[in-house]
Amino acid sequence: MKKHFSRRDFLKLAGGAAATVAGVSLLPQFLRKTLMPDQVVNAAGDYDLYFAGTDGWMYNPPPYISPYHPDVLAPAPFTNYMFGFRDVTHYVDSVGGPTAEEKVQNQKMKAQHNAPFFWVNQFDPGNPVDFKLQVTNLGLQIRPDLTDPHTLHWHGFRNVIPFFDGEPTGSVAIPTGGFFTYVYRPRDPGTYMYHCHVEDVEHVHMGMTGIVFVRPLQDGQSFGGFTKFAYNDGDGSTGYDREFPMFMSEVWLKARWNGAHIQEHLWADFKADFSLLNGRVYPDTLLPNSPIDVAASTKSLVIQTDPDTGDLIPNAGLEHLQSQPHSALVTCEEGERVLLRFANLGFREAAMTLAGIKMRVVGRDATPMQSRDGTDTSYYTDTVLVGAGESFDVIFEAPPHSGGSGPDTYVLYNRRYTQVSNLSDGGAAGQRTEVRVYPNGAIGPQAYFNDAVLY
């Protein structure tokens, strides 16, 4: 009788092989394959990134609305229920302590929003490298009645087979406790987004959403004085000095509460109470990133985690933002070019306005602004309309510093004021952040993706 390789065997093997894995995973892929038998490679993590889907709690600010906000089930300082992905790529076994996989399992009920930012180099046929993303489903702790599978849908990936698209009806999804590895060979640079596509109305609204982008092959070469580019422009027209994500999502308090309390609602009644930028609402958008593991952030923006528990480490005093680690602040020096990667996985169009600096749209939906016959279709604007499921690559040139003390501040905000009020008057909330322009040499180069210097 043929014996199936069960999940139990898989976990045993993963545990046994873990010591080998820690060292081998540092090797280049081709060596890894040579040194390790196939089975061990698969069990032990033949992947570039490893994400876990689960539920958790997040924070949104007052005013409070009974009974939805804060949710009575939410442990302080959190306020609202969510689903999310966590980046669990970099866990290692602790000596005399929990194994890497035990730390992964320990992240159940500790989701993050927005989901980790990650990026992939454009596929090079001359040097083909597969990008592998392993996803596991830790289950939904607050809803043990649910057995929702998860998937990871790379939204906008061209000419992909259903098997790697993450749309569950045409392919497969990951049940609780299961694993699946998505393989990508991205041929088109630009900004994309990703989300779980299982019952996507709900899983997207609940927060299983983030940005993924593809770096062009041209990166590292020199065009127009730049070495980093949004696209393979051949002339540096999409070159930039700093890059920042601007990821849009929404919270309908009633639906979040219903999710935690086993209640239903009519999606036709959808109403976003909070509009988020990089997973936070203004003024939290101005607060710094959680501590970043810069050395590990080669394929994703890695948030530092507790070595014993694997939990996300928040900034001191910002414990309420533990599950929302991403800043939306933009800092730069005068004269620099800054790339903003806008992506909207809210349900409504946003009108992102940068007051006082014109923006040039260089890409849209991961396509350079160039038609089939090469005509340049890039354009300048003050307001970028970003519809649900759209992405925009926008570059601005930081204006000269005014000479006063401290940075010059420009406001970047959603001009649809009715969508961004944080439930309060005035509209100065929600999807709103600042661009702070410093004098030449004042802040030094950007150290990592979404690095904003705070003074």
Place this chain on the structure above:
Amino acid sequence: MHTSNFKWLRLALILLLGLLAAGSPANTQPAKAQSPSTGMICTTGTNFSLTAESGHIMMPDMTTMFMWSYGLAGGGFQHPGPVLCVDEGDTVTIILQNFLNTPTSIIFPGQEEVMANGVPAQPEFNGPGGTLSSMTTSAPPSGSVTYSFVASRPGTFIYESGTDTKKQVAMGLFGALVVRPAMGADYVYNRSDSQFTSSEEFIAILSEIDPYLHQAMEQGLNFNMNNYRARYWMINGRGFPDSIADNGASWLPSQPYGALARIYPYDAGTHPYPAVERFINVGTEDYPFHPHGQNGIVIGRDGNPLEGPGGEDTSFEKFAVNIGPGQTWDVLFKWHDAENYSPSNPVPITVPDLVNVALGEFFGGSPYLGVTETLPPGSTTLNQCGEYYIISHNHALHQLDAWGQPMSGPITYLRIDPPLPNSCP
């Protein structure tokens, strides 16, 4: 977290009936060419006799909805109105007979010098100096009006009520007008780069419904349009899963237009030209439509090719086609597996045992096009021959709903059949 066995049972029925129909001899006869199971169904000619009348359609939550719609005289009630296809330069005449109990009309956005009853069509007012009652010459109840115009430029256009528009368009008085270019019926515009595969022409008319408005009209009650709020969103007058049923599906007698896009993979030698999807938004807000697996090339909007003054191409690619109210977008698309995965060029992962994954309703058991595998005991699939199903849906996700029946509404699929010869029915 919301499961509905009911919905999937219904879907299974739809696919089963479609399979039976496709397998019957009647559908292999030439008649099929005139009414293919998928793709845009044209009503051709230059003289059209339309009605405005009321009737019912079936909703994805198994309710029925009272509608107003245009139909072909003598053809019975249908929704949406017929897709009228004419040639560039045709003089088009449309007689509208009004079987509603209120005045109604048709406006033709994008058409110039429209005549009504032999004179230039003009707005109507509530008495001298009064407010606008109709944007064009209307037909009274039991009356008629005859419109004519020269279809002077190719493209995709809307025709819809110009009378009490907010209510009448919401009640369903809209349809599509396709003007074929002089260059040929397999071009969208008079541009060589607008050529498409003639058997892969699709239309997606996106609309919405507030059931309380329709209930009030059915019962002869007043409805305050300030209270209007859409609770259903539709594609070609259907919500998912009805949206992927065949054209003319017998169980949807008044909703003749399916929205499944069925194509073959792109191949430079045997299948070089793209498919075309003509998107139309007759609703009240932007609909960001997201086709998975491919970026459409937007080559025209509102019957205008995207080109510069010197004829240069200004088309653009999109993975989310964000269509505004009253807009039409012409989008070319094609699909191929960029990696040519097959059993002899396998995916570079260990394919998980199928008992340890959640299987999709359309999954054939294999990652590879044209390949099916035995599914675990107790599993079922709607897959027929290893074809791919790639979803395409509105990304304002709260609209993927049929008044409490989630994962419905404006969802359809791109069905990719294995290259010929294949074993597909």
